[in-house]
Amino acid sequence: MKKHVLLVAFSLLAGITMAQQKPAAKDQSAVDDSLLNSLGGNTKAEPVIATFKSTRLINTETTETNKKNTLNFIVTHRFGDIGGAEGGSKTLWGFDNSSDIYIGFEYGLTDNLDIDFGRSKFEQLLELGFKYNFLHQTSDNSMPVAMTVIGKVGLKPYSVTTNVFDDYTNRLNYFTQLIIARKFSSRFSFEIAPSFLRTNLPFPFLPGNEKNIFSLSAAGRLKVTKHMGIVLDYAHPFSNFRNNSTSPKFYAPSGIGIEIETGGHVFTLNFSNNQAISPINYLSDTESKWTKGQYRLGFTISRVFDLNSKHKGTYK
């Protein structure tokens, strides 16, 4: 009898403990949450996207590359000096002149590797290069920055009456840059970019000018709305010749502007003191100064075309 009572008591106890576990187990949302989480996929670290909206800010390129089989067509324009001797009402504050015009094509060979071609009015420079985004920032900060490397060759094809281009290699210039960028928040991205420029014929062609210039660029973007942001861009060439030269005087190329994205287009409207658009030109030859009115309005139109044949429609 005693044994029986014990067994009944035990079975009741088992029932009670089960009953106690039951409501906890049946707290369905908690179960679902832990189950959903354990099924995974929701907390994975992702590469950070859209550090910048475009492959270029004002002067400096960004870490962004074009995705595979997409073509980015770029038109950049720099008007004449707004003030100073060249500006004012007689040139409609620079609108009559164009310091530089750049037409460029960037094509994504892979999602991270671009081949780029462009032509500048300034020095008639033709340039061909590659751009490779080899490191992506991750959402969990295990990789805090994105890194992209650029390498390009510039050719000055124009005819001259002097003998400076007798050796054809004197027409060639080389530019390489490492861009290190971080998207600090969805609004603010910043990058620094050390670079090296080699001009086989020093440009401008003046006695004492150097063939090699190291420089450091810094640029950033602060979004005001989801589609519009303020961009700042600054480059500093480390050049004794440029620091010491009094005629002409050289200045650091810099710019400020706004960036507007409308789907497949990115427009940049900016003011800059540098006349040239290509780094091969603006790092070696920026002789205009903000405080003398030697700054200009400029714009960039960037338009991405998806060349994947099976992708129908356009994204304007």
Add this chain to the structure above:
Amino acid sequence: MKYIALILLVWFSNNQTSQDIYVCKNAKINLFSSAPLEDIDATSNGGTSVFNASTGDLAFSVPIRSFQFQKSLMQEHFNENYMESDKFPNASFKGKVQEKIDVQKDGSFPVNVTGVFEVHGVKQNRTIKGTINISKGAVSLSSAFTVACKDHQIEIPKLVFQKIAETIQVKVAANYTAYKK
């Protein structure tokens, strides 16, 4: 002996619930909208879902980043400008199937699921129609419904409003397997 049987009965009756839980790790979710200039079409195979057949509780979650678009730029803008997937990484639904479903019975059952639908950090109480299919113990679910961008504070800027429809058609398909602890 009788008592051992009783104990076992109590044990089994209480353990039964865990066998009514079904999970899906690769639910397919498709977004489609037709706009004057361009259709938007994206698919994710990364949805996860839990269905408790005994209580009718149903939960869904999908990472926004798992949606694949044909056009990479559109995918970037979807994440960056519209869904803000860095702030709101998942869309989810937690609700209850209003009809009682017997998983032992084969067939196709139309259901109404009432619960909270969360997209872009904005929660909406919704009743979503769907169909639960049961075939030899295999449970699957499908549903099609629409989501209005403005219900979830997804802003469409005036500059691009022609390209983006204000309502998105969502299709969901999930094949469940019984969950084993």
